[in-house]
Amino acid sequence: MSNINRRTLVEGSLAAAIAGTALSRRTFADTTDPILLGVSGPLTGPNAQYGTQWKQGFDLALDEIMAAGGINGRKLAYTFEDSQSDPRQSVAIAQKFVSDPRIVMELGDFSSPASMAASPIYQRGGLVQFGFTNSHPDFTKGGDFMWSTSVSQADEQPLLAAYAVKKLGLKKLAVLHLNTDWGRTSRDYFSKAAKEYGAEIVVTEGYIAEERDFRSTLVRVRDANPDGLVLISYYSDGALIARQARQVGLKQVICAASSVYSPKFIELGGDAVEDVHVGTRYFPEDPRPEVQKFIAGFKKKYNGLEPDAFNAYSYDAMNMAAAVLKIGGTDRRAIRDAFAKVKDVPSVIFGAATFDVATRRVKGAMNAELVVRKGQFALWDGKPT
Amino acid sequence: MSSWLDYTINGLIVGNVYALVAVGLALIFGVSRLINFAQGSIYLVGAYIGWVAVVQLHTPLPVTIIFVAVAAALVGLIIERFGLRPLQNSVRIAPLLATIGISFVLDQLVMLTFSPNPRALPSQLPDVRFQVGGGTIGPLDLLIAGVGISSALLLFVFLRYSKLGWAVRAASQDRDAAMQMGVDVNRVNQAVFGIAAALGGVSGLLVGMYYNQIDTAMSLQATLKGVVAEVVGGAGNVPGAVVGSLLLGLVESYGVAVFGTSYRNLFAFLLLVLVLVLRPNGLFASARQAPPEPLTGTFIAPSRPVRIPRWALAVAVAVFAILPLLPVSFYVLQTLINAWLLGMLALSLTLVAGTIGQVSLGHAALLAIGAYTSALLSLTLAVPVGLAIIAGGLMSAALGTILISPSFRLRGHYVSIATLAIGEIVSLVILNWESVTRGPIGISGIPPLSLFGYDLISATSVYWFSFAVMVALALLQARLLSSHLGRSFRAIRDDDIAARAYGLSLNRYKSLAFIFGGFAAGVSGGIAAHLYSYINHETFNTQQSILALTVVILGGLGNVVGAVVGAVALVGLPEVFRIAAEYRILIYGIVLLLLVRFRPQGLLGTI
Numbered sequence: 003m004s005n006i007n008r009r010t011l012v013e014g015s016l017a018a019a020i021a022g023t024a025l026s027r028r029t030f031a032d033t034t035d036p037i038l039l040g041v042s043g044p045l046t047g048p049n050a051q052y053g054t055q056w057k058q059g060f061d062l063a064l065d066e067i068m069a070a071g072g073i074n075g076r077k078l079a080y081t082f083e084d085s086q087s088d089p090r091q092s093v094a095i096a097q098k099f100v101s102d103p104r105i106v107m108e109l110g111d112f113s114s115p116a117s118m119a120a121s122p123i124y125q126r127g128g129l130v131q132f133g134f135t136n137s138h139p140d141f142t143k144g145g146d147f148m149w150s151t152s153v154s155q156a157d158e159q160p161l162l163a164a165y166a167v168k169k170l171g172l173k174k175l176a177v178l179h180l181n182t183d184w185g186r187t188s189r190d191y192f193s194k195a196a197k198e199y200g201a202e203i204v205v206t207e208g209y210i211a212e213e214r215d216f217r218s219t220l221v222r223v224r225d226a227n228p229d230g231l232v233l234i235s236y237y238s239d240g241a242l243i244a245r246q247a248r249q250v251g252l253k254q255v256i257c258a259a260s261s262v263y264s265p266k267f268i269e270l271g272g273d274a275v276e277d278v279h280v281g282t283r284y285f286p287e288d289p290r291p292e293v294q295k296f297i298a299g300f301k302k303k304y305n306g307l308e309p310d311a312f313n314a315y316s317y318d319a320m321n322m323a324a325a326v327l328k329i330g331g332t333d334r335r336a337i338r339d340a341f342a343k344v345k346d347v348p349s350v351i352f353g354a355a356t357f358d359v360a361t362r363r364v365k366g367a368m369n370a371e372l373v374v375r376k377g378q379f380a381l382w383d384g385k386p387t
Numbered sequence: 388m389s390s391w392l393d394y395t396i397n398g399l400i401v402g403n404v405y406a407l408v409a410v411g412l413a414l415i416f417g418v419s420r421l422i423n424f425a426q427g428s429i430y431l432v433g434a435y436i437g438w439v440a441v442v443q444l445h446t447p448l449p450v451t452i453i454f455v456a457v458a459a460a461l462v463g464l465i466i467e468r469f470g471l472r473p474l475q476n477s478v479r480i481a482p483l484l485a486t487i488g489i490s491f492v493l494d495q496l497v498m499l500t501f502s503p504n505p506r507a508l509p510s511q512l513p514d515v516r517f518q519v520g521g522g523t524i525g526p527l528d529l530l531i532a533g534v535g536i537s538s539a540l541l542l543f544v545f546l547r548y549s550k551l552g553w554a555v556r557a558a559s560q561d562r563d564a565a566m567q568m569g570v571d572v573n574r575v576n577q578a579v580f581g582i583a584a585a586l587g588g589v590s591g592l593l594v595g596m597y598y599n600q601i602d603t604a605m606s607l608q609a610t611l612k613g614v615v616a617e618v619v620g621g622a623g624n625v626p627g628a629v630v631g632s633l634l635l636g637l638v639e640s641y642g643v644a645v646f647g648t649s650y651r652n653l654f655a656f657l658l659l660v661l662v663l664v665l666r667p668n669g670l671f672a673s674a675r676q677a678p679p680e681p682l683t684g685t686f687i688a689p690s691r692p693v694r695i696p697r698w699a700l701a702v703a704v705a706v707f708a709i710l711p712l713l714p715v716s717f718y719v720l721q722t723l724i725n726a727w728l729l730g731m732l733a734l735s736l737t738l739v740a741g742t743i744g745q746v747s748l749g750h751a752a753l754l755a756i757g758a759y760t761s762a763l764l765s766l767t768l769a770v771p772v773g774l775a776i777i778a779g780g781l782m783s784a785a786l787g788t789i790l791i792s793p794s795f796r797l798r799g800h801y802v803s804i805a806t807l808a809i810g811e812i813v814s815l816v817i818l819n820w821e822s823v824t825r826g827p828i829g830i831s832g833i834p835p836l837s838l839f840g841y842d843l844i845s846a847t848s849v850y851w852f853s854f855a856v857m858v859a860l861a862l863l864q865a866r867l868l869s870s871h872l873g874r875s876f877r878a879i880r881d882d883d884i885a886a887r888a889y890g891l892s893l894n895r896y897k898s899l900a901f902i903f904g905g906f907a908a909g910v911s912g913g914i915a916a917h918l919y920s921y922i923n924h925e926t927f928n929t930q931q932s933i934l935a936l937t938v939v940i941l942g943g944l945g946n947v948v949g950a951v952v953g954a955v956a957l958v959g960l961p962e963v964f965r966i967a968a969e970y971r972i973l974i975y976g977i978v979l980l981l982l983v984r985f986r987p988q989g990l991l992g993t994i
Contacts, residue, residue: 219643
């Protein structure tokens with residue numbers, strides 16, 4: 003790589019000497035400017051919080067990538083365009099990224115409508131759309147430029163079902179799920195697996211994302227007389243449901259999908275989330291070095307803040323992007339091909355991550371069985387609550 | 388059976404939560420005949436001020452409440468003085484739009500200050516629970532009920548027995564007469580805004596404590612539910628707002644009980660439409676209430692429209708037509724494609740809102756109907772895309788007109804509320820009607836645009852296609868407006884009683900306008916579906932409807948060219964401010980406020 007640097011240095015200084023500042027800046031742009039990733043995601047609007055969490059994960063990963071020498075000696079950076087997770091804006095951003103030669107790969111968007119509306123433009127423009135929160139089963143079917151590290155719910159939900167049915171011995175389950183493409187797909191995989199393990203789903207309730215009041219829903223749940231509640235929720239609605247479940251007098255065991263894994267879940271849920279069981283893809287006490295490095299680094303960079311699942315996704319995504327770029331260089335097509343070549347990239351969510359070329363997703367999410375004890379997530383010790 | 392007691396209690400508890408917002412809305416509507424879309428944002432501000440008090444200053448509960456009330460009241464006074472008072476002599480729609488702009492600004496300021504992550508707002512009341520039925524209620528439930536009901540009672544007494552209350556009522560009945568009698572109307576407005584804002588702030592605090600959770604996205608939902616509750620009770624009627632809220636809570640709770648959680652909001656909005664159809668002034672409208680306003684004659688600004696010469700228009704069309712041949716980026720073309728699609732929607736809305744006076748806040752539903760029709764026809768029945776889009780337009784025209792027809796007999800603000808509800812109902816039906824719409828999974832793999840067997844994939848060809856369709860629709864509409872039919876439309880808008888006396892059948896003309904408008908919107912939705920290749924029930928949401936209304940008011944109501952100019956401006960502005968990232972919605976809100984303030988008749992004026 004040193005010869006590239008030397009060559010560019012020579013070219014750069016020649017150009018600077020000959021053509022003055024404007025031209026020299028352009029020539030320099032090829033090599034001394036950072037390799038640029040485009041991020042399309044929400045910074046304003048109802049999903050703004052997730053965009054903020056993405057940034058935290060990206061920035062931490064970038065610090066580490068730079069400290070380790072960047073991408074073959076070059077800097078890595080990203081430009082974050084606010085889409086509000088709105089398809090109209092994500093398609094415009096897609097055109098912007100596709101026609102900007104500095105952008106070598108795109109990350110995002112957050113929601114399925116915004117991501118999949120932009121997919122045809124990325125596919126035709128030959129720019130990788132790397133979605134890391136896109137669990138919609140059709141996302142990677144958009145074309146061979148769509149890759150994802152979003153855990154396939156087909157992988158994750160059976161693990162949660164095994165935790166609830168086999169380990170905790172729950173035989174009659176109530177499932178509450180977010181009524182979105184993610185919640186719906188997850189619910190279907192969960193219910194199928196739970197039935198295979200011998201449990202019965204006695205009631206299923208889907209709620210919309212803006213919902214805040216669940217008391218009447220929970221009375222329906224109570225009347226179905228389950229021995230366990232399963233929440234396919236994000237942390238904020240999951241905490242609300244747990245609180246209101248205790249308020250309306252439900253004392254059943256609660257299990258929740260990994261998406262509630264956040265310190266915020268405990269902060270928002272308070273005493274009500276004590277003893278809630280969570281299947282998760284990572285947890286702070288996991289001794290694997292990737293996890294410990296991530297958590298220590300995150301706390302150091304953000305004044306003791308505990309990372310959560312979305313921080314981990316974006317951190318992993320940036321590291322994965324770096325690994326791909328190291329192989330693929332800066333050519334867009336070569337970058338697409340490099341996704342099939344990266345092997346065993348260290349990651350928080352997957353351990354050693356490798357893409358399945360057939361699905362263009364990563365297989366084999368890590369799974370830890372946690373329970374909230376004394377206001378903290380802890381490894382489940384095998385004792386039923 | 389015991390469960391029904393629980394459903395009733397739960398309905399009353401959540402109804403109380405709605406009442407906190409609805410009472411403030413009712414008070415403001417009572418005086419200024421204004422639906423204050425910023426009330427939800429004041430509620431948001433109250434919640435965050437409460438968070439500062441509780442978590443950082445550790446104030447005891449009574450101090451917290453007073454602190455929040457005073458701070459929120461100050462915000463209300465500032466809004467009244469600087470946001471709304473300068474607009475008091477302009478068109479009626481101006482303050483409504485201003486409150487939307489103010490809500491953007493307030494929401495964004497809170498988000499920038501506190502970050503969008505949700506926060507816990509701990510309750511300052513002891514966590515004891517009393518067994519009632521199968522469930523429990525706690526002190527906070529009782530406090531919320533107490534605040535809701537006692538504030539309604541206090542306001543009722545204030546309006547009925549105090550001197551300032553009389554002034555408030557006088558000002559609400561006839562502003563000019565009140566001024567002639569020596570009432571200081573500005574003082575009255577200020578008092579009302581201060582009180583309503585204090586109530587709104589305290590409600591944000593209490594609701595935040597109730598859920599132990601506050602976040603910056605909570606304001607729109609609060610406004611929506613508050614508006615529904617208020618209108619059900621009878622707009623401007625303070626005790627009615629409380630009853631309406633409780634009724635809304637009960638209907639939602641029983642709806643969940645019978646049909647399940649995913650139908651919850653469907654029943655809320657169906658209740659609203661039903662009440663509006665049966666009792667257009669709400670359940671508790673008094674017979675002595677001032678007669679409802681004439682349709683939207685008062686919405687229309689007295690202005691001379693800017694006449695753009697034909698040759699200039701032709702040049703503009705030619706320039707935009709050859710734009711893809713010039714060295715412009717696909718990003719610019721894509722942004723303009725968005726503008727043309729929004730332009731078609733705006734043409735539709737400017738016809739029904741501007742020309743015939745039916746302000747619609749649920750116009751995105753027409754997009755959704757067109758998009759789903761076109762997507763499903765081409766995907767499942769292999770109908771050619773061009774035909775499918777036309778079918779989408781026809782379906783929007785037919786279904787949209789039928790759905791909106793109950794609102795034809797409503798007047799003034801009630802029309803916009805009814806259409807808002809109809810928009811929500813369409814979205815919720817799409818979410819729940821899984822056998823046809825695939826529910827929350829949405830429709831993916833929609834074939835790309837094509838014409839006579841040729842796929843239109845590149846940004847250039849999509850640009851030409853959407854631009855041509857929009858120009859065709861605009862020409863057709865301009866022709867329509869200059870005909871006898873167009874003059875009849877405007878006659879109905881300006882004075883529906885005179886128009887009826889002249890022998891015009893209002894319902895028939897309104898239907899005609901919606902049929903044409905529905906077609907344009909449906910075509911826009913159809914093209915969008917094939918452009919995005921994936922749609923779900925959230926793709927065409929309330930924010931789209933609000934954006935469309937902003938476009939037509941910005942451009943000038945009823946103004947065909949104005950609709951297109953407005954669409955280009957409002958698609959372009961956020962893109963121009965893209966560089967400002969987190970600040971761009973704030974800037975957008977401020978620009979909107981300035982426009983409303985200095986050019987309320989729209990850029991090109993009303994025709």
